[in-house]
Amino acid sequence: QITLRESGPTQLKPTQTLTLTCTFSGFSLTTGGVGVVWLRQSPGKAPEWLAHLYWNEDERYSPSLESRLTVTTGTSKNQVVLTLTNVDPVDTATYYCAHSFDYYDNRGYLSSAFDVWGQGTVVTVSS
Amino acid sequence: AIQLTQSPSSLSASVGDRVTITCRASQGISSAFAWFQQKPGKPPQLLIYDASTLESGVPSRFSGSGTGTDFTLTIDSLQPEDLATYYCQHFDTYLSSFGQGTRVDI
Numbered sequence: 001q002i003t004l005r006e007s008g009p010t011q012l013k014p015t016q017t018l019t020l021t022c023t024f025s026g027f028s029l030t031t032g033g034v035g036v037v038w039l040r041q042s043p044g045k046a047p048e049w050l051a052h053l054y055w056n057e058d059e060r061y062s063p064s065l066e067s068r069l070t071v072t073t074g075t076s077k078n079q080v081v082l083t084l085t086n087v088d089p090v091d092t093a094t095y096y097c098a099h100s101f102d103y104y105d106n107r108g109y110l111s112s113a114f115d116v117w118g119q120g121t122v123v124t125v126s127s
Numbered sequence: 128a129i130q131l132t133q134s135p136s137s138l139s140a141s142v143g144d145r146v147t148i149t150c151r152a153s154q155g156i157s158s159a160f161a162w163f164q165q166k167p168g169k170p171p172q173l174l175i176y177d178a179s180t181l182e183s184g185v186p187s188r189f190s191g192s193g194t195g196t197d198f199t200l201t202i203d204s205l206q207p208e209d210l211a212t213y214y215c216q217h218f219d220t221y222l223s224s225f226g227q228g229t230r231v232d233i
Binding site: 037105119 | 222
């Protein structure tokens with residue numbers, strides 16, 4: 001059974017750096033076709049994709065946030081860490097990590113599905 | 128970036144109804160398209176991926192279809208537990224975007 005759990009600070013002040021840890025079980029990030037995705041969701045809004053760490057250590061970021069985001073493996077083999085620098089009140093949201101698996105779409109392109117999500121962690125940015 | 132527009136933004140239906148939610152892309156896209164269900168206070172749950180593949184464990188009353196720019200989620204025989212917000216999502220060249228959501232009330 002795949003499970004993921006997000007952890008980190010619940011409150012930050014503007015300009016600080018947000019560091020969140022995703023601790024997972026039931027899969028290995030070294031298995032081909034597997035990945036961990038970070039997303040966030042503001043109240044009443046749709047989820048927003050932030051970053052994706054693939055099994056082969058490839059990293060992908062949302063273009064609008066790329067300069068502020070970093071995703072890495074943690075100190076344990078079952079952890080992925082997201083760092084968001086220079087936070088602002090607009091970064092207030094519930095942050096999720098999710099397991100992803102790869103498949104080929106109808107054009108033969110590699111795609112990913114986000115099939116198991118953590119419960120999320122609420123982060124508030126306020127002075 | 129590809130924009131996804133869902134319609135309607137909300138709907139009210141009765142138990143047993145057939146419900147259809149549409150998502151239109153700003154340009155033609157591949158089948159790398161998914162639908163999620165989100166209940167209040169819970170994370171989104173994957174229902175459909177690759178436009179029409181039902182995720183394991185999801186009831187068969189949910190189905191997805193579409194190609195090009197128009198994609199559809201259909202719920203046959205709506206159940207009380209289907210009260211939720213539904214989101215479409217596209218994955219393209221390692222980037223992902225979501226529709227704005229459709230709230231389903233019963």
